[in-house]
Amino acid sequence: MNAVSCKELQIRIGSKIIFDRLDFSIKEGQFVGVFGPNGAGKTTFFKCLFGNIPYSHGKLEVLGQSPIKIRGKIGYVPQQRDIFPLNLTGRAFIATAIRGNRLGIPFLFREDQKEIDRVLALVDAKDLAQQPLTELSGGQRQRLLLAQALLGKPNILILDEPLNNIDPKWTQHILNLIKHIQSQQKLTVFLSTHDLNPLVNIIDQVLCLGNKTAILGKAKEVITSEILTDLYQTPMQVIKAENRIFVTSFT
């Protein structure tokens, strides 16, 4: 089954067209790197996938259904926010998302505790469970956010620029972790980034967004000077060497 399928898809915000005539399909179990300039609409595209932004024309199916119907099957790590001035422990923070979409008092049952243990083990963060958020590094916080997104065993995991402000060592650690979880849980992963280099050997496909369009394919096929120049609307040069891709701008 396709994880995501777009046909003649148009997405608008107000009168502004963000994407026009998107036509592509992504099979389940793929690791997709989402790449594109600032303001290209990466977050908008993600929000459309879980039905927060309605599309204006065409057809969009996620896991074979309308986006609104599969909300519980998508795990989401939003762009890094200033959400950690609290003294809460990692475990308490993760717990706030359990059945968060239902009314009631946030008591936890034994199965909820087990679910928290499961996601903490998945992201190798059992040692962070009792530590206050204020004492954690950016990479450690990112692991907790990832754990929270994995609650309820989603089929699709969307990570919106999770590598921002994280040093190269932690970047590689987090990417390896995501790849491991993706293979183990057979997840479809969308990870947006401005730097494709750390992802080149991990991702199955690249989805390049920009200039109201999207191009999907293998990294080596899609990341070319011609395609990026077209997407960025500015002269770009791509240099490929030893499994690395360097993207530079002439301006």
Added chain:
Amino acid sequence: MFALEFMKIAFVASGVVSIIVGLIGYFLLIRREAFAGHALSHIGFAGATGASLIGLPPFLGLIIFNVMAGIWMGQIGAKLKDRDIAIGLILSASLGLGLLFLHFYTHYATQISSLLFGNVFGVTYSTLYWLIFLTCCCCLAMGFLMRPLLFVSLQPDLAQAQGISVRLVSTIFLMIVALVTAACVQITGILLVFSLMVGPAAVALRISKTIWAGIGLSILLALSESWGGLWLSWLMDWPVSFWISLLSIGIYGLTLVFGKHLRSLRIQDCYHT
């Protein structure tokens, strides 16, 4: 001390209000909406003086103005920077309006003084029943709203991705805050609501490591400060609101100094949430 009827009523009224104020204050701080809570009490001032001017109970005017302001604040949206400017402007406009009503309303200066600085010893049985009813309603509403509110407050984008209307939850919460603020005015007065609503919650947030420990501590501190204020007022014959505000800043100051030692006590609870 408890032989006097007004003292008994004062203890029950401040105890009842402290429970809901401690709970609401904790969520206000988690959501970084302390200024909204502060502004709501001041906005109510125009409602209370306006109601007095046309011969209605000030408490009624306070509630109506507060709830309307709460709904409006919830609808402004999440951009905190723009929100604070808009709330600040409405706050000033409301105080200006309150001043205008006072200009025309020349009687009962003591009633206005009670509104501004509180008069818990003047709480009547009928006001006490209203406070109990209001507190019960707000506790019930929080019982329903607490889980999505917590989720929306800490992870708004993730909550939105799961189909929760962040704006709706925020609006309902601010309506509850509006009602609680109106109740708190009866104890501390409009100008000192902040000390009882935010002080205990700020201490709880600094020390506690779980949600339930934070809520419990916030309520406990609110109760201690309001009852402590009453007791000190009885001893010294100084205003209750003064003592509450002094206890509030005193305990907060102690937390700033000894915060690390208190945190190491690992104040947690059996639910680990």
